[in-house]
Amino acid sequence: MTCLLATKSPALIGCFVVDRRYFEEIGLLDEGMEVYGGENVELGIRVWLCGGSVEVLPCSRIAHIERAHKPYTDDLAANVRRNAFRVAEVWMDEFKNHVYMAWNVPLQDSGIDIGDISERKLLRERLQCRPFRWFLKNIYTEMRTYADTIAYGELKNSLKPDLCVDQGPDSDNIPILYLCHGMTPQNVYYTSSGQLRVGVLSPTIDDNDNKCLVDVNGRPRLLECSYAGNKRMKLSWLFTQGGSIQNTESRYCLEIIQSSGVEVGYQLVLQTCTTQTWTITNILTTKVL
Template identity: 75%
Template structure:
């Protein structure tokens, strides 16, 4: 019985993703095949039905920049242990990852492949994977593929460390088990690590579309993060563009997830933070730590890997809570006074957050032992594109005493009109009041390349949300006085942000800017004395 046909029922409660699977694929499938395909899709977050029907060693387009093919590498590059982490992966997807790394890595460079099964429940993986391992080891020599099985689920972070423990080659490559390796991926990375063992290197990623399994070329990027510590692709730094050489390594503030590192250096620098839970933030933490403690992180255009971006992540119900907890651990250990930015982005109180991040004393001792740089150094030297919010004096949700169940909300993205809405404390209700007396609403803009933050502006006595830089350039009315439990008053117009009764509004009140009547507003978290 195939995985996804037996186990999919447990995921049936998820919001039905059928429409997204069949948008570009499967129009000619009969009803029974559609049912099976959909169950597998719900279970894996990608098209397991199609994966089972395409070659494990299919050719994929060589997407390396011109010039990569002409570079020659040292004949004595270090050997590699390739580590794949998985839980309930589709067998065909896992095997394609393994087949393509064997097929597209020179045999003298690939010492071993390590498969870490983080306590999968799938019958397919239990029955068929061992026979594949035995078969391959008969062909390549005993121990060429090692299978490490966990007897309880440890999560991606601790699974990577257990893969590292099983490895014996001088260099380890830690990958997801839903990738396909491109021609010549290994030599550029091993060459860079041979030159300097303190480099942590990522390949450049392309996308395997989750529905059609077509390869989509991604632009060359660095890898960074926002203040919630979600990783994201970044435009390469100006210094890279000025080289006019698309084969040159790209300096990168952090890692998206898959990376290659000298095995012993990885231990010296502190592996991954095993106090983190499940998934999320570990790649950002590693990037920050490597840079602050004397190493470097880079992305190589000449090394390309295609990776499936799932339509949904099936392996944990409450991923956001894990990422938030992990992010707060990183903030406490590595970010000094900038830790407030992570708390602000997650809309969590800086003191008594109510979130147990576990014991971080070992990680703080590691930082001290390695004599690492402060986070301000990392921001100025490595990630100057990340916006700083040190001028924030208060943050959280903003409530009016007339209706304590309603919060200021950015409303629909399209019309730039703030509204009052039932409080949920998610991003659209995040308010930031600054020392320059601007009131920002919504997401904290991560980098200078992203759209600016939205500021509350008095436009002809109507509340509007406009990009702060635009409103400032146009000399609009965007500064406010605000005291906790007092009015929000525009400094230029002297009018106040208030609630007025309205039959049109879903909640009988709507926002207005009018002559002040003494309405009282409160914000959740105050960092310092509010400017008056």
């Protein structure tokens, strides 16, 4: 059998082979992480930024002896989130806000204790590691970034603050109101160009399925942002925290009205602006205030 050449990878899974002396020099695993989740991601980023490389060897064989029972809590989400923020604060520089956006947590005063990261920052300084921007430019070039985001989180109307804008069923392309739960379908992102993106964001530049709020013949719709932009559709909105959401072209406002035909009793509409106001959970820049 012919062995293929090694392929460089931006990340690694939990099982890997590393020279023991190099592993010690690079800082081992981050002992400040708790329980489970994120160690491999942190190590992959650190190795690349600090002069090493992560490679997949097709002809290699690694034995992994798995525990009969994993000694973890049933719900690992809190630990994974905490560890992710720890990675962001040590290694991701100005891109750390992407991790907070992904978890829908405020960048400032998150209320989450990530532990002492001073030693890990000293390690980065001692190893003279590169900035995270270098990693995005040279190693993970496929990763999509969202530096234009200026606010994110749950989008609520003053008339019914227990309801949030929700992407609704994927097949409908019709945004809805639903009881607030803060999960992915209710993640809203407002950008410096005036776009309102709703739902999951594409992780790589090869995907063009981000959904944007668009005024389509006076009705609120969710269409792929790239498609709506190429077709010069009405996808730019004026939004101020605690103010209205108004389309820059049609001048209609996104508002809510009572409706007996939907589960929660209210639906989204575009209409002549009234006194209805909106708030979004997290602000990244005062431009939106």
